[in-house]
Amino acid sequence: MRAHAAVVGVRATAVEDARSNDNLGRVREGSGVVIGADGLVLTIGYLILEAQQVDVVLEADRVVPARVVAYDLASGFGLLQPLVPLRLPSAPMGSAAGLSPDEPLMVASGGEEANLSLAHLVSRRAFSGYWEYHIDSALFTTPPRTDHSGAGLFNAKGELLGIGSLVVMDALGQGEPGLPGNMFVPVDLLEPIYDELRARGMSRHSRRAWLGVNCVEVDGQVRVARVASDSPAEAAGALPGDHILRIDGTPVADLERFYKTLWRGSEPERVITLLVSRGGVEKTLRVRATDRMKTLRQPTGI
Structure with missing residues (x-):
């Protein structure tokens, strides 16, 4: 299969103090796909999040260093540029829009x-x-x-x-x-954000408010499962187990409504009001949200 020849391995080591190391580990391995005439590698963004070093793995004895071109928080994509030509075919781009359930x-x-x-x-x-x-x-x-x-x-x-x-x-x-x-x-x-990723390293939608809470949706309730250390939510007093009732006055019963209300507007760095239920008692938390992209650790210089 010609397309399989465009698939490569991706190995990344995050910076030592990366916040994402707690969930993803410092060394991450996965795959990527060569796209376009200039040999960029499309991968999933969390593999290269806060990366200090990234390699494209072709075979056990053939590893090519790469630089991060883009990490896009909104879509989840990452783009890499190998520093040495891979001389591999690029995968033709398709579309999932017309994909039928019975298509192999x-x-x-x-x-x-x-x-x-x-x-x-x-x-x-x-x-x-x-x-x-x-x-x-x-x-x-x-x-x-x-x-x-x-x-x-x-x-x-x-x-x-x-x-x-x-x-x-x-x-x-x-x-x-x-x-x-x-x-x-x-x-x-x-496709709609490709040029923006090449030029800016992210899409404009990646500049969004971040609280630092891992939430789950259970039986029509949004509950806090984990609060990131040194995060806006921790500073505001959010705790695991909190049931989020409203965000900025908007009732939330699912993660989609919670996130879209959090991200609405053009300014990510603002005060967010959360109404939570904790042990049957309602509490109002004022969280000073930050721009998620500004919290990411950058690689140290050479």
Whole structure:
């Protein structure tokens, strides 16, 4: 398969004091896909988040250093520029917009243990992640792959449709029988922001308010699962277990409403009012949100 030849391994080491190391570890491994005539590698952004060093892995004995071109918080994509030409074919870009449920798909990972397998689309819907992340359209496939991070999702023509992000237990969606699978970010999100990523390293939508809370949605309630250390939410007194009732006066019963209310407006650095229920007692928290992109650790100089 020609498209599989465009899939490479990605190995990143984050800066020593990166906030993301607590959840992702300092050394991260996954995949990426060569796109375009200039050999950029498209991957999932968390692999290269706060990276000190990034390598593209072609084979066990062939590793090429790369620089981070873009990390886009809003879409979840990352872009890499290998510092040495890879001399690999680029994957043709497809679109998930017209993808039918019965269309055969393939998932390809790269690197030392490259793998290719068949996949089946089981749902396409909005996705909200506990780490203050939301996209309006995501692709969910089965069977699940554990080497999903940055893997390419291809159609039978070899066109790239998505980039692997997660293993999920509810591939069919909430209210449906549990089914393990993978979530892919559709490449349709890349085309509108591609030039912006090349020029600025992120899209304008990545400048958004950040509180530092990991939240889960349970039975129509948004609850705080974890509060990041040294975060706006911690400074305001948020605690794990808090049930978020309102944000800036807007009732929230799901993560999508919570995030979209948090991110509305053009100024990320502002005071956010949260009404929470804690032990049956309502409390008002005033959180001074910050721009998430400003909190990310940068690589040290050479």
